[in-house]
Amino acid sequence: MADPAITLAEVRRIASLASLELGDAEAERFTRQLGTILEYFRQIQRLDTAGVEPTSHVQGMGGVLREDGPSPSLSLEEAVGGAPARESGFFRVPKVI
């Protein structure tokens, strides 16, 4: 194969965009696998789609709006109850800076 579909450096960049921490072996395996799969995906580029509108919704439904009024919702305790760490009704996270 002349031009690899994706390089190791690109795999590392994509992993960083996706907030993933790939190990060295995994990054190399993904470079091979994603290369093969992206090559397969490229088939669609052979098709002439000049003047074809992209489908964003199959039934052509647009945005759906409702009145912005108050209504019952989850309690604070229920809303944060599934978090791995919380404090006084807030989500607790490691230090940001």
Add this chain to the structure above:
Amino acid sequence: MGAGVQPSGRAAIPRARELAALVRAGRLRAVDVCEHALRLAEDLGERLGAFNFIEGDGALREAARVDRAILEGTDPGPLAGVPFAVKDNICTAHTPTTCSSRILKDYAPPYDATAVARLRAAGAIVLGKTNMDEFAMGSSSENSAFRACMNPWDTARVPGGSSGGSAGAVAAGIVPFALGSDTGGSVRQPAAFCGVIGIKPTYGRVSRYGLIAFASSLDQIGVLAGDVGDAALVLSSIGGHDPRDSTSAPMGAEDYTSGLGGGLEGVRFGVPREYFLPAMDSEVERLVREVVGTIEAAGGEVAPISLPHTQYAIPAYYVVATAEASSNLSRFDGVRYGARAPAAGTLQEMYRLTRQEGFGAEVLRRIMLGTYALSAGYYDAFYLKAQKVRTLLGQDFSRAFETVDVILTPTSPTPAFRLGEKIEDPILMYLSDVFTVTANLAGLPAISLPCGLTGAGLPVGAQLIGKPFAEAALLSTAAAVEGLLQLGGMRPPLCAGPWPGCA
């Protein structure tokens, strides 16, 4: 029928409508039905790896409430006392909903999905949560982070995926029906592999509120059931507009059961030539072609048609699905729910380690592919291009539906394959969805129904694809074909004995 398994003349799978009628008439206690199903789930269900969680006492309490309602003379609903299974990516209040993923291993949502809430309101009882490919990404259920999931027709084979646990639980007669989700065939392909009915409704027909999102422009909740009548009954209960899902179509619930019982006279079937590939299994092709003969003998009209862009469906589907998945799965970051990597020092490090430790190989692969397809410099060539291909595929169907009412295809190019056979080759696995992804890309309703057994005793499915929101006509046609094929007695080697009231 193949030589391996003979019909017994008795259905392996209990009928929801029969159980509900007996419970409503006071001739069968919902608690007894529930206890029976729980025993089956704990025995057969365990042997099949079908369940991630079994409700136990919670289900019995719900059943007791149905029995009490009947004693008090209040209407317990059309599915009174009927136990059902729920794919583990559909939220059930205060019980585990894991998506078969480590990252949601201990997650229990505070609310029910609308489809689950509507079934509970109809009197049905949640029996448990079913095993699946992690986040519904896969075609064999082998991508579960927790346990292997087997096919009751041959436990060395996959049940299909991603709704493999739901399909196996129905096929083995543990529950009369189950909910699944179908993004590219995840209800229909396992239905075909396990010899049951699987319907994916029109995009927008069933609310996705409480379905953990995979690919938002494709996902739809579907039903797996023992026959078309039960699938119609369940879909009647869960369909209809829901203000909590902005993609839910603004139309009310419909009764799909009243139109059943008609024949095939005058129904025009199209058979697309692109859905019969040289590489496909010869027994699948033979059994589906036999369905054509059966339809013609019963007065249906069958015409060859062409859906010329079919060959681009799989790559277009996987570009769209992975792109949308990479966006949807960004919410799993160890902050609001699910697992968190304990060792992280900073927030950014916590995100990366949590996601790396929490997701399995196929989910990571799809997040990577999707992030690539949406990234600067590649968006036009991949995601936007795939959405244009999607328009062309939709136009193929619109043109076909000018001359036919329903499209008949195989559901999958092969019967159930062996555990481990395709798991190391992602593209080979992706190709098992070749006949099912088109209905998702075009948003059309489609149903898989059993059409016979191979010589080795494995079920084969035929797929009927209908016009948008034409579920009533699709189910009526499917019921007529089901009646002609007379496969009601198909029983897998691993299945329940006679159910109370259904022997």
